[in-house]
Amino acid sequence: MLAAEVPGLLNRIANQVRPLLSQGRLPKYIPQLGRVNKLQFGMAFVTLDGQEVLAGDAETPFSIQSISKLFALMLALERVGDDLWSRVGKEPSGMPFNELVQVDQEAGAARNPFINAGALVITDVLCSTFAQPELALLQTLRQSAGDERVDIDQAVMWSERDTCHRNAAIAHLLKSYGRIKNSVHTVLDTYCRQCALTMSSLQIARSALPLATIEGLSPDGACAKLSAAQRHSVTALMLTCGTYNAAGDFAARIGLPMKSGVGGGIVAVIPGIGCVCAWSPGLDDTGNSLAAGRAIELFAEHTGLSVLGSSTKTYSAQ
Numbered sequence: 001m002l003a004a005e006v007p008g009l010l011n012r013i014a015n016q017v018r019p020l021l022s023q024g025r026l027p028k029y030i031p032q033l034g035r036v037n038k039l040q041f042g043m044a045f046v047t048l049d050g051q052e053v054l055a056g057d058a059e060t061p062f063s064i065q066s067i068s069k070l071f072a073l074m075l076a077l078e079r080v081g082d083d084l085w086s087r088v089g090k091e092p093s094g095m096p097f098n099e100l101v102q103v104d105q106e107a108g109a110a111r112n113p114f115i116n117a118g119a120l121v122i123t124d125v126l127c128s129t130f131a132q133p134e135l136a137l138l139q140t141l142r143q144s145a146g147d148e149r150v151d152i153d154q155a156v157m158w159s160e161r162d163t164c165h166r167n168a169a170i171a172h173l174l175k176s177y178g179r180i181k182n183s184v185h186t187v188l189d190t191y192c193r194q195c196a197l198t199m200s201s202l203q204i205a206r207s208a209l210p211l212a213t214i215e216g217l218s219p220d221g222a223c224a225k226l227s228a229a230q231r232h233s234v235t236a237l238m239l240t241c242g243t244y245n246a247a248g249d250f251a252a253r254i255g256l257p258m259k260s261g262v263g264g265g266i267v268a269v270i271p272g273i274g275c276v277c278a279w280s281p282g283l284d285d286t287g288n289s290l291a292a293g294r295a296i297e298l299f300a301e302h303t304g305l306s307v308l309g310s311s312t313k314t315y316s317a318q
């Protein structure tokens, strides 16, 4: 497939996933997210050589939720370096993202940065690093997205803050094992603010773009400060843990490093090429967007951009 054919492809994908939009479920455990119109779909493909292809609601902001775990990890790695890995592991949990029994059974160890336990530890690191961690993340994302409109949705933030009993339980468990240094209140507050960041598919794809960098190619942006080894760790974690306990299934179906959020966004990194982000609010049973997951699957199938190598299709920038 030629790059020039991608706009047509994204529009075809938007049509193909339309029947799925009404099927997914909204995450009612965060009441404000339960009020979103399910029938929205957007997709953005952004390349290292500067192309941006959009379809549907690609510029509509939505709650990035757990996609913030990716950006928080990138920022923490950039500031703290590889010492970060002494605080959080690199193993899939095989459990839902908000599992807490495993945290207790493993004496407060956080298996990886993309489950809530690990993300709370990363947030704790950011709380120790910045006076206003959520603002540091916000500024970083405004810069990497090249867009000052990236923001924190206060209604979503309060909606989660009022109802985050499971995350509070996880944070207290982590604290009881000495795994977080700041107060539970501070960490939870910051975590809810970072989850309430609102970005469009286009802004997310731009902000994840440094992860697609291979040697010799280096886009600007604060997150581009990661070393090659750090980018490899982050993308490997996206492949093995980025879509929670569906990560194995996603890897087998799609074969790209991905990170999802219960706001319905999924961003995928295509090393050496770029990033694709799809969004639709309706979720499957594992908390991943039904239509966005299928859209990225169709994208990988049609372009051949996947580590699976089963496709006879190839992508060419010219």
Ligand code: GLN
Pocket (backbone or CB within 6 Å): 064, 065, 066, 067, 097, 098, 116, 160, 167, 195, 260, 261, 262, 263, 287
């Ligand atoms: N804020 C959500 C939570 O902690 C994020 C979960 C997600 O997007 N998977 O439950």
